[in-house]
Amino acid sequence: MKTNLITLALLTFAFSVSAQKYDFQTLKDIETEPVQAQGITGTCWSFSSTSFLEAEILRINGKKIDLSEMYNVRHTYPKKAWNYLMRQGKAQFGEGGLNHDVINSAKIAGLVPQSVFSGYPNGTNKYDHSKMAEELETLLKKYANPEVQLDPKWKTEVNAILDQYIGKEVTEFTFEGKKYTPMSFLKMTQLKLEDYVPISSFTHEPFYKKFILDVPDNFSNGSFYNLPLEEFILNIDFALEKGYTLALDADVSEKTFSSKHGIAVIPENESDATLILTEIKSEKAITPEFRQQEFENYNTTDDHLMHIVGIVKDQKNNKYYKVKNSWGKDEKHIGNGGYIYMSVPYMKLKAISVLLHKNALTKKTKKALKL
Template sequence: MKKLTFCIVVFFAFAKAVLAQETNAPYIFTDLINLEATPVISQGNTGTCWSFSTSSFLESEIERLTGKKVDLSEMYTVRNTYPIKSENYVMRQGKAQFSEGGLAHDVINSVSRFGLVPVDAYSGLAPTENRHNHAEMVAVIQAMLDTYIENPGRTLSKKWKPAVNAVLDIYLGEQLTQFSYNSKEYTPQSFASAMKIHPDNYVSLTSFIQAPFYDSFILNIPDNFSNGSFYNLPLDAFMQSIDDALDKGFTLTLDCDVSELSFSSKQGVAVIPKQSENAKLAVLGPEKEKMITQQYRQDEFENFNTTDDHLMHITGKAKDQYGNIYYKVKNSWGTDTNRTKYDGYIYMSVSYMRLKSISVLMHKDALSKSIAKKIKL
């Protein structure tokens, strides 16, 4: 009799939990891993999430490696990347994307060539500005480049490079060669070295079946103008690598699709409900989620339902009131309470990460020994 009573109690407790989950009881998150990160800021009216997310990641790396809290200049990287984008666009005679977008490895490439600087040394804002807006600047540069590509003088002028740099100087500021920080003099290269940021230590991972697993390949997505390579892992190994990194105290940069109705910055949640018609309801409270296989992930990528929309910074893990696991992801859309619920963070479900992540960038020491061996690091 006692056993029967116990079973009945357990059954009704389980039924109550299931019913609550299916009726969208509000999310209650409990952080499980919450790694150090600098405060959330806004990328303004720009498409430079790639620089904001990866700069945030490097700020966490600097604190992990040195114990120092540094606010890096996102715009220093942007300023040094536009001439490279411009050259790619011109030399491909306009048959390439010229936009504000980029990827995490573009920041690492910039560190390798141009170093790092703190935001106090290079804000990318005019004295009267307090918010980034690159719409006019990008339109001006592209119009210039298109004119040079049309070649009205019959011979491509070599003036286009200094012309692009002049525009960037006006809108973002001139390039730095030396600056003072905390009463010390640095070059951008010596500052990166002092912060212990060494570009060779960082790797990009992805998971798609068009290339062999455990090899590197160039991922053909529009923002990969620099032809960056990614190590390709099976989906389960890709997800395990994210978990391993967080467990070891390493954060990651994330490139993902945020175009789904079930991604809500306002509610601070990103999920993949089992019933797609429940997308808007699913951001209000937990629902059963779709199981994401490698093939389904691939199909959604190849039919363009999954695209590289946005980059963010993975800083931890959490669980909801039913024990479901989520990744804690730092966004760069500010902390306005009308736009975000959790101070600029998003709680992203495992299903969402499995389906909508494009890639991650991490320190190579965050990899497990078995994965590092398989990809020959």
């Protein structure tokens, strides 16, 4: 009887050690604006980048400013329409974009606060671009006929749709008792948009060089600096430790990316795919070769853009990145308060790219990239 009790105790102890629920401890937490919801839109790229710029403003001058995500969207759609029509309909036209699209928009059109340009149509408080996207695509397909001379009135019609669903352009406004234009407001924030650089890691292009990332949402043909995988991850870590956040483009199609549980992991064993969402399990070792393979076979795609704002660890000292999502905090996405704790293996495998301040790069990388 005594032997049986000892055996039972040992089995219970072994089970408790092997089946540990996540218990996270914060290592680094950089202040940002609250989690937002992009609603029924494909504008994660603007929510990601705008949140990133808000954090940069706070880091640079201590100001907390809720920037308008939809102002960037409003000024990017005409560029996407231009790209589609100039390529005579032989390009993707959709709701997607990348982090540099917000930087490009801000350079030309400036920035405005959310209180000035909410982007909510007809006094609503939820975003839904499904009808707008459908109307825009129908309109552009009508004009994208290479056998018919392009009528310049397409610009007026595109802007009319955007005015209806997102809002009319802003030329002047008052914020905290002062008058601004979007460009003077950008200047007030002290952001230097030329200081932000995108980095990535793929083996089909030379390292330490710029390359155009071949993904569907890169309609603006943005260039990225290519780094070896370990150096790519090292720079993410270095930036966070120095108090810089990063805008992230990543694949979220894995069933082990869960906004409900607030976790993103890559199990070593496929059989652990369900349990690993709530319990610590071994994760796969990610090599540059495997990362490249998953990119080339479409298992890794640029699904979703988010914002890396900190680092946490579990009770086994496994490290995770605290990633701010833009799906709100309802019961489907409550997770860790609307944040995703993304493991290092997940970041290694599924991060397409990150955008960061050039001074957030390590000295070695900065020198290699001639920045």
